[in-house]
Amino acid sequence: MKNITSIISSPLLTLPWVFTNWVATSLSGTLMSFFHLTTTIFLIFGFLVFIVQLRSQIRNKSSRRIPLPPGPTPWPIVGSIPELFRKKPVFRWILGLMKEMNTEIASFRFGDVHVIPVTCPEIAREFFKKHDAMFMSRPITMGTEYSSRGFLSIAVSPSGDQWKKMRRVVASEVINPYRVRWLLQKRTEEVDNLVHYVYNQCISGPVVNVRVAVRQYSGNVIRKMMFNKRYFGEGRKDGGAGVEEEEYLDALFIVLSLLYSFCVSDYMPCLRRFDLNGHEKIMKEAIRIVNKYHDPIIDERIREWREGKKKEVEDLLDALISAKDSNGEPLLSTEEIKAQAADLIYASVDNPSNAIEWALAEMINQPELLQKATEEIDRVVGKERMVQESDIMQLNYVKACAREAFRLHPIAPFNLPHVSSADTMVAGYFIPKGSHILLSRIGLGQNSKVWVDPLKFNPERHLKDPSVKVDLDEPDLRFISFSTGRRGCMGAALGSIITFMLLARLLQGFSWEVPHGEPMIKLNESMTDLFLAKSLIAHAKPRLPVHAYPTPKNNY
Template identity: 60%
Template sequence: MENQTPSLPSFNTTTLFISTLQKIDIGYPSTPFNICLFLFILAVLLIFVAGCTPSGRKKTNPVLLPPGPKPWPLIGNLPEMLKNRPVFRWIHKLMEEMNTEILCIRIGNVHVVAVTSPELGREFLKKQDAVFSSRPKTMASDLTSSGYLSTALTPLGEQWKKMRRVVTSEVLSTARHRWMHDKRVEEADHLVRYVFNQCAKGVSGLGLVNVRMAAQHYCGNVIRKMILGRRFFGEGMEDGGPGVEEEEHVEALFTILGYLYSFCVSDYFPFLRGFDLDGHEKVMKKAMASMKKFHDPIINARIRQGRDGEKEANDLLDVLIRLRDADGGPLLSEDEIKAQIVELMIATVDNPSNAIEWALAEMLNRPETFQQAIEELDRVVGKDRWVQESDISQLNYVKACAREAFRLHPIAPFNVPHVSVSHTTVAGYFIPKGSHVLLSRPGLGRNPKVWDEPLKFKPKRHLKDSSEVVLAEPDLRMLSFSTGRRGCVGVNLGSTMTTMLLARLLQGFTWSMPPNVESIELIESVGDLFLATPLLALARPRLAPSLYPDAQT
C-alpha cells in the first residue's frame, strides 16, 4: 500500500479517538481529565484547520512516500500509535504484513521512516549521511541533555560540533582510553570478587547469581569509576554488590534509556508538552531527579575546588572541568558538564550488560559454545592469571559470542532517530525534510536475506576468515554501534567492556542451569527487548583458589 495523501474517512474521528484512548496502556492510568482535555484541544485544532483551508485549493499529485498505513488528516497515524503499544512491535508487524524493508508512518506532520535493510541503511547513514545528520527535539532528549547541551542527543548545530569535539578528543580518545585502563581493570577484578562471594554463600562453592544485576552493575561501576572516581555513592554491600544508591542509579539510567526510545504524543504535537497525556514526562523527570541527586553534589563540590588544575586529574570529571577555551576561560559550563556526564552514563550501561546476559542465556542452552569459549581462554590466557585487555585481540571466539548476542538480541528496537535536514530521495522514495529515520536493530540483525538461520545463536558465523573479530559492523548488517557522523564515538570503550565482562565471567566460573531448570526460556519482554525474566545461573569457581583472593583486594 502506498502512503499517499488520503481522502477523508467516512466515519467519525472523535468516536475513533474515544475508543482508542480507552484501550491505551501507558504504564499508569490516563485520567478522564487528560483524555477530555486531549479531545477538546484536538477538536478545536480540527475546526481551526478546517476553517482556514481554502475550499478551492487545487489538488496536486502526491509524491511517492515509502509504503505505510494511510494517515488521517492532520493527526496522521496517531490513533494507531496510541492503540498499538508498544509502538515498535506494531511497526515491525506492519513491515512484516506489508513485506517491505522500508515503512513510513505519519504522526502529526512528522514522517517516521523505519528501515530493516542494510542496503537502505547504508544509503541513509553513509551515502547521504550529511542529509540525515540531525536529531529530533523530544521531551525525553530535552530533559536528558538539559536542553540539548550534550553530544548524541543534540540537533545539528554549533553546540553539537563543540561537544562532539570535546568527547572525541578529550573523553573517548585512544590516549584517554589507555589512561583509564587501570580503573577498568579494577572493576573487572571487582566483578570476579562479587561473583566469587556469591559462590562462597552457596553449598559446595556453588552459588546462584543474578547475571543481569551483575552485568548491569559492572557497567555502572566502570563508568562511575571512570567519570566520578568512585564505585559506590554509598557504602555498597559487604559482598561487593550494589547498595540501594547504586540500584537506584542504575534503575534511573535504564528508565531514561527506555523513554528515549519511546513514542511520546508531545514529541509530535509539541503544544501538548506539559499536559503529559501519556505519563512519560512524569517518569522522565523522576529519573532525572535521581541522576541529579547523585551526580550534582559531586560535580558541584569538584567545581568549587577550582578549575586551576593544581592537582593531577584523576578522572573524566576532572578533565571536563579543566578544559579551557581560547581566552583561557572554562570551555564548558556547569550545565554542559552535567548533561554530558548523564549522556556518557546512559551510553555505557546498556549494550554490554544486555548482550552478555543474552549470550550466557544462549550458551547455557548450547554447552558446546561454552566449551569452545573456555578452550580459547585457556589457550590464550591460561589458568594462572586473569584475562586482561591486552588479550582481547586474540579472543575471537569470545568476541564472536558477544557479537552474535548483539546481532540476535539488540538492546533497543531502533537507533536514536536521525532527522533529515532537507528533502531527498532514497530508493526512489521521497523523504521529506524533518523526517525521523529509524534503523531497526532486530530488523537488520535478523534479516533472512543477510543471515543464514537468523534466529539461531551461531557464534561461528562471525569466524569465516582469519581476520580479527570486531564488535562494530560498518556495513550495517547489524547495529551494535551506530555509524556515520552521528556514529558512536565510544566503540572502543563499549567493545572493551563487553569483551572483558564476558571473558571474566567465562574464565573465572563454570556456569550451569539453576535448580529444576532444564533450559533457559529465551523470551523477550513484551515492552522491550530484554530477556523476559532476569537470568539466574549457578556459578562455581574454575581456577586455582589462590587467584580469587587477589580479586577481593
Template identity: 55%
Template sequence: MNYTHSFLMLLRQSSRPLFLVMFFTFRVIKTLRYHLNENPKKRKLPPGPKPWPIVGNLPEMLANKPTTRWIHKIMEEKNTEIACIRLGNVHVIPVTYPTIAHEFLRKHDIDFASRPVSMASDIISNGYLTSVFVPFGEQWKKMKNVVANNLLSPRRHQWLQHKRNEEADNLIFYVYNKCNNGGLVNVRIATQHFCGNVFRKLFFNTRYFGKGMEDGGPGLEEIEHVDAVFTLLNHVYAFSASDYLPWLRLLDLDGHKGKVKNAMIIINKHHDSLIEERIQQWNDGSKNVEEDLLDVLISLKDVNNNPLLTTKEIKALLIELIMATVDNPSNAVEWILAEMLIQPELFEKATEELDNIVGKDRLVQESDIPKLNFLKACAREAFRLHPITDFNVPHVSTNDTMVGNYFIPKGSHVLLGRRGLGRNRNVWAEPYKFKPERHLKNDGSAIALTEPELKFISFSTGRRGCPAVMLGSTMTIMLLARLLHGFTWSAHPNISRINHFDSNGVISLDEPLTVAAKPRLAAELYEF
C-alpha cells in the same frame, strides 16, 4: 487548436482582476497535476498506512502497544523494508534492510545528521547541551569534539586502563563471593553494575556513592542509580504522543514526563554534589592534577583560557555518557550466557579459547582481547540477534531527499531497525538461531564488534556515529571473558526455558538470568 492559448485570450478580454485570479489558479492546478500525476515517482513516499488529517496515524499508534511491535507489523503487512508512518505532522521512516540503511548513513549522511526534539531528550540533555541527543549545529560540534578527542581518545583509554582493571577484578571478587554463599548469581545485577562501576570509576574515581558492600556488589545507592539510568533509556525515544503533537505535552497522557523527571531527580542527587565539589576544588586550587574524566572536563579551556564547559554542560554530559555506558555490554553478555545454557557446546568453545590463549594461571586481561575471536563472535551475534532496543536513535532529515527511490520529506524521523536489520531473512541464514560461527573469518584474522555494512547495529555509524567504540568493545569482551574464564555456569533447577519480552522497544530476558556459578581457576586468583 491550442485550447490553453484560447482560454488565456478569452480571459484577457474580461476584467483584469478576474484574469489574474483565474491565471494563477490555472498555474497552481497545472503544478499540482505535474507533481501528483505526471511525475508520481518524484514524490512517492515509502509504503505505509493512510494517515488521518492533522493527527496522522497517532490513533492507531495509541491503540497498538508496544509501538515498535505495531511498526514491525505494518512493515510485514506491507511486505516492505522501508515504510512511512505519519505521526502528527512527522513522517516516521523505519528501515530494516542494510542497503537502504547504508544509503541513509553513507550517501546522504549530511542530510540525516540531526536529531528530533522530544520531551525526554530535552529534559535529559538540559535543553540540548550534550552530544547524542542534540540537533545538528554548533553545540553538537562542540560537544562531539570534547567527547571524541578529550574523553574517549586512545590516549585517554590507555590512561584509564588501571581503573577498568580494578572493576574487572571486583567483578570476579563479587561473583566468587556469591559462589561461596549459595552459588546463585543474578547475572543482570553482575553485568549492569560492572558497567555502572566502570562509569563511576572513570568519571568520579569511586565505585560507590555510599559506604559500599563488603562482597563487592552494588549498594542501595548504586542500584537506585542504575535503575534510574535504565528508566531514562526506556523513555528517551519512546513514541510519546506529545512528541508529535506538542500541545499535548502539558497533559503527560502516557506518564512519560513524570517518570523521566523522577529518574533525573535520582541521578542528579548522586551526581550534582560530586560535580560541584570537584569544580570548587579546582577553583580554589586544592586540586590541580587530573585523576579521572571529570577532572578532564573541568580542566578544559577555550582560546581565551576560560573554562570550555559550563557546570550545566558537564552535568548534562555525564548523564548522557552513563546512558551510553550501561546498556549494550550488560544486555549482550546476559544474553550470551543464556544462549550458552541452551547450547553448552558454545561455552566449551569459549573456555577452550580462553584456556589456550590465557591459561589457568592468571586472569584474562585487556591485552588478550585481540586474540579472543570466538568471544568477539559471540558478542557480535548477541548484538545481531538480541539488541537492547528495536530502533536506533532517530536521525532527522534536514532536506527533502530521495533514498531507495522514495521521497523522504524534510523533518522526517529515520529509524534504523536494530532487530529488523539483525534478523532480516534476506540477509541472514537461520536468523533466529544464535550462531557465533557465522562471524568467524576463514583466515583467522581479528574480529571487530563494529558492523560498517549495517547488517546489524552494534555501534551507531556515520556522522552521528558512536565515539565510544573502543571503550564499549573493551567493556563487553572483558565482562564476558572474566565471567567465562573465571567460572563454570549452569542453569538453576527451576528454569525450564528462557523467554524474552518486547515492551516499549526494550528487548531483554523475561526475568533476570539467575544461574549457578562455580570457580574454575586456582583459589588464589580470586583473592583481592
C-alpha cells in the same frame, strides 16, 4: 507550482485565525444557540482539515509525484497518533505491520512528522553513507530535552554549533586512544570487583542473578572512570551495590527507556502540557534521582579546580572540567559539564550488560559454545591468572559470541533517530524534510535475506575468515552495535573493550549451567522491550585455583 505553494503555505495559514475571530465576533450575541456553536466548531475543524490536505497535495505535486514509502493510511491532522495509545509496545506494531506489508522501508505519519523505519542494510547504507550529511541531526523530544539539560551534550542534541562544540571537546579531551589507555587501571579494578562479587555468590549459594552482576559491573566501571568512585554509598561487603547504586541504576534505565518512546507530545508539541502518555512525570522523577547523585560531586569538583585545590586530571570528570580554550578559559560551563557527564554514563550502562546477559543465556543452552570459549581462554591465558585487556585481541571466539549477541539481541528496537534536513529521495521514495529515520536493529540483525538461520545464536557465522580479527564494528550495517554515521558512538572502542572483558571474565572464572531442576534457560523477550523477560538466573561454580581470583582493594 512554486507560486501556488507559497500562496497556500503562508496566507492560508492565517485564514483559520481570521475565520475563528469572525466566529468569535458572531458569537458575542447572548442568544446564539448551542446548535449554532456546535456547527461552528465543526466548520472550523473542517476548514483546518481542508488546509492540511491541500498543503499535502501541493507538496506531493511539488515532489514530482514521487511516492512516500508504504504505510498505514493516516487520519487527517493527527495521522496515526491514535495507534500510539492502542498499539503497545509501538515498536512491535510498526515492525509487525512492515512484515505484513512485506516492505523493508515504511512511512508512519504521527501528527505532521513522518517516521521512516528501515529494515534493509542496503537502504540503510543509502541513508547513512550516501546521504549521511542530510540525516545527521536528531529530533527534539521531551525525553532528550531532560536528559541533555536542554540539548547541551552530544548524543541526542540536534546538529548545530552546540553539538559541534561538544563533539570537539569530547573527541580531544575525553574519548580518544590516549584516554582509553589511561583509564585501563580503573577498568581493571572494576572487572576484578565483578569477579570477586560473583565468586562470593558462588560460595554463599550456587545460583547467581546474572542481570544484577552485569548491570552492576556496567554501572561501576563508568562511575569509576567518570567520578573515580565505585559507589555513591558504602556498597556491600560481598562487593555488591548498595541501595544508593540500585536506585541510581534503576533511574538510568528509566531515562534510557523514555528518550525516544513514541510520546504523543514529541509529534504534537502543543499537547505536551497534558502529558497524555504520562512519560514526562516519570522522566522528571528519574532525572531528579540521577542529578541527586551527580550534581553534588560535580559541583564540589568544579570548586576544587577553581580554588586550586585540585590540579591533576584523575578521571573523565576532571578532563571535562579542565578543558581550556586558546585563552586559557574553561571551555565548558557547569551545566555543559553536568549534561556531558550524564550523557557518557547513559551511553555506557545498557548495551554491554544486555548483550552479555543474552550471550550467556544462549551459551548455557548450547554447552558446546561454552566449551569452545573456555578452551580458547585457557589456551591463550591459562588458569593461573585472570584474562586482561591485552589478551582480548587473541580471543576471537569470545568476541564472536559477544558480536552474535549484538546481532540477535540488540538493546533497543531502533537506533537513535536521525532527522532529514531537506526533502530528498532514498530507495526510490520521497523522504520529506523533518522525517525521523529509524534503523531497525531487529530488522537488520535478523534479516533473513542477509543472515542464514537468523534466529539461531551462532558465533561461527562471524569466524568464516580466520585471518580477520573480530570486533563489534559493522560498517555494512548488517546489524548495529554502537550506532553509525556522523552521529555514530564516539566511545565505540571503549564500549567494545568493556563488553569483551565482561564476557571473558565470566567465562574464564566460572562454569555456568542451567539451575538444578530446570531443563533449559527460557529465552523469551519481555513484552515491553528487548530484555530477557526474566533476569538470567544460572548455576555458577569457580573453575580456577583460589589464588587466581582477585580481591578488590576497596569499595570506593
